[in-house]
Each structure stands twice: as structure tokens, then as C-alpha cells.
Amino acid sequence: MKRALVTGGSGGIGAAICRRLAADGYFVYVHANRNAAKAEALVAAIRADGGQAEALAFDVTDADASRAALEALVADAPIQVLVNNAGIHDDAVFPGMSAAQWHSVLDVSLNGFFNVTQPLTMAMIRSRWGRIINITSIAGLTGNRGQVNYSAAKGALHAATKSLSLELASRGITVNAVAPGIIQTGMIDGVFDKQAIESMVPMKRAGTPEEVASVVSFLASEQANYLSGQIISVNGGMI
Numbered sequence: 001m002k003r004a005l006v007t008g009g010s011g012g013i014g015a016a017i018c019r020r021l022a023a024d025g026y027f028v029y030v031h032a033n034r035n036a037a038k039a040e041a042l043v044a045a046i047r048a049d050g051g052q053a054e055a056l057a058f059d060v061t062d063a064d065a066s067r068a069a070l071e072a073l074v075a076d077a078p079i080q081v082l083v084n085n086a087g088i089h090d091d092a093v094f095p096g097m098s099a100a101q102w103h104s105v106l107d108v109s110l111n112g113f114f115n116v117t118q119p120l121t122m123a124m125i126r127s128r129w130g131r132i133i134n135i136t137s138i139a140g141l142t143g144n145r146g147q148v149n150y151s152a153a154k155g156a157l158h159a160a161t162k163s164l165s166l167e168l169a170s171r172g173i174t175v176n177a178v179a180p181g182i183i184q185t186g187m188i189d190g191v192f193d194k195q196a197i198e199s200m201v202p203m204k205r206a207g208t209p210e211e212v213a214s215v216v217s218f219l220a221s222e223q224a225n226y227l228s229g230q231i232i233s234v235n236g237g238m239i
């Protein structure tokens with residue numbers, strides 16, 4: 001049974017990805033940081049549905065803690081599907097953006113990508129099969145007012161996706177990014193109201209976490225063997 005790790009599995013999109021990959025037949029590691037209880041509850045729900053899962057928690061900005069947790073995880077077998085989904089936003093127009101806002105957002109999305117992916121790569125290479133899927137954002141493609149930090153982090157992940165896909169292509173490992181638009185989770189509560197969503201999204205609604213998860217499921221599958229280095233938008237036609 002292939003093993004998958006979803007960072008930020010305690011959040012809205014991450015939870016949907018965990019449920020979907022478990023239904024697809026993967027053993028899923030549901031990762032959390034502060035909300036370990038949510039990850040445990042999701043594991044219980046996946047098991048109740050006949051799937052296999054386990055929770056684990058660490059802060060992706062803590063390089064040593066991440067490495068320690070992940071090296072233990074791949075001591076005997078590789079993680080074959082990695083979904084880098086953990087992310088935060090902390091918005092402010094640029095003249096008012098603090099250094100802490102800048103650094104914290106880059107630290108979770110971009111340094112977190114390194115802290116989690118790098119310790120898992122060698123075991124994946126040895127097995128000659130793998131999937132690395134980075135959850136980015138439309139903001140990394142188009143930019144967004146008030147999100148210079150978030151756009152920078154997600155745009156950098158797009159570039160990292162492309163470079164890493166070139167390094168790993170000959171080893172049977174694909175590396176892709178999924179760039180959601182506006183998805184109905186706690187992250188957008190209080191950010192966009194119904195009217196704003198209707199004016200911004202051609203499909204006139206927010207997407208669901210399950211609609212992101214189904215693209216991740218496809219990218220993780222054998223059907224996506226020849227697809228690497230791509231940024232797949234899931235945004236109701238916004239761009």
C-alpha cells in the first residue's frame with residue numbers, strides 16, 4: 001500500500017485531500033500543527049469509512065522538528081505521495097506590512113516546502129516512483145492586492161515546482177502545483193462575501209475543498225504519469 005503525507009491535513013482543503021487519498025487506497029498521514037485533535041478526528045473518520053490513516057504533528061517552519069519526524073517516517077519505506085498543503089496568509093497593503101507578516105507567510109509556505117520535501121526526497125528517488133504536489137494559489141500567478149507576502153511565497157513555489165520536476169523527472173517522480181482560486185474553507189471566512197465572490201468568479205461561487213482534492217487525486221494517480229512541472233488552476237474560470 002502506497003503511503004501519502006498531506007501537510008495541513010487538519011485544515012479545510014487538506015482534510016478533503018486526506019479523505020480523497022484514503023478513498024483512493026493510500027495509507028494517509030494526516031498532518032497538523034496546532035490542531036492535532038482535528039487530525040485525530042479525521043483519522044477516526046477515515047478508519048470508520050474503511051480507510052487507513054495516522055495523525056502526526058509538527059511545525060513545518062521548524063526544520064529540526066520536521067526532519068526528525070520525517071526521517072523516522074521513511075526509515076523503512078518511502079512516502080510516495082507528498083502533498084505540501086500547509087499554508088497561512090496574513091494580509092496587509094505593502095506600506096503597512098510588518099516584517100513579521102512577511103517572514104511568517106514565507107516561512108510556512110516556502111521554507112515549510114523545503115523542510116518537509118527535502119528529507120523525503122532521497123527515499124522517493126530510491127523507490128523510482130513518487131508524486132510531489134504543492135498547493136499554491138491563484139495569487140502566485142496573478143498577484144493580489146494586500147498579499148505581496150502570500151503571492152511571493154506561492155509564486156516561489158511555482159518556480160520550485162518547475163525546477164524540482166526537472167531534477168526528478170528521470171526518477172519516475174512527478175512534481176506539480178495545484179493553484180486554487182477561492183475555496184470555501186476557514187481561510188476565506190471574513191475575507192470575501194457572497195457578492196464579492198459573484199463578481200470575481202465566472203462560475204459565481206467559491207470552489208469546494210473536494211474540487212481541489214479531485215485534482216490532487218488525479219495527479220497522484222498512475223493516469224498522470226506523464227504530467228510534471230505544471231501548475232493546474234482550480235478556480236471556476238478566474239484566469
Ligand code: NDP
Nearest residue numbers: 008010011012013032033034035059060086087183185187
Ligand atoms: P486552513 O486555514 O483551513 O488550513 C491551513 C493548514 O495549514 C492547517 O492544517 C494548519 O495546521 C496548517 N499550518 C499552518 N501553519 C502551519 C505550520 N507552521 N506548520 C504546520 N502546519 C501549519 O486553510 P485552507 O485549507 O483553506 O488552505 C490550504 C492550502 O490551500 C494553503 O496552502 C492555502 O494557501 C491554499 N489556498 C487556499 C485557498 C482558499 O480559498 N481557501 C485559495 C488558494 C490557496 P493547524 O491548524 O493544525 O495549525
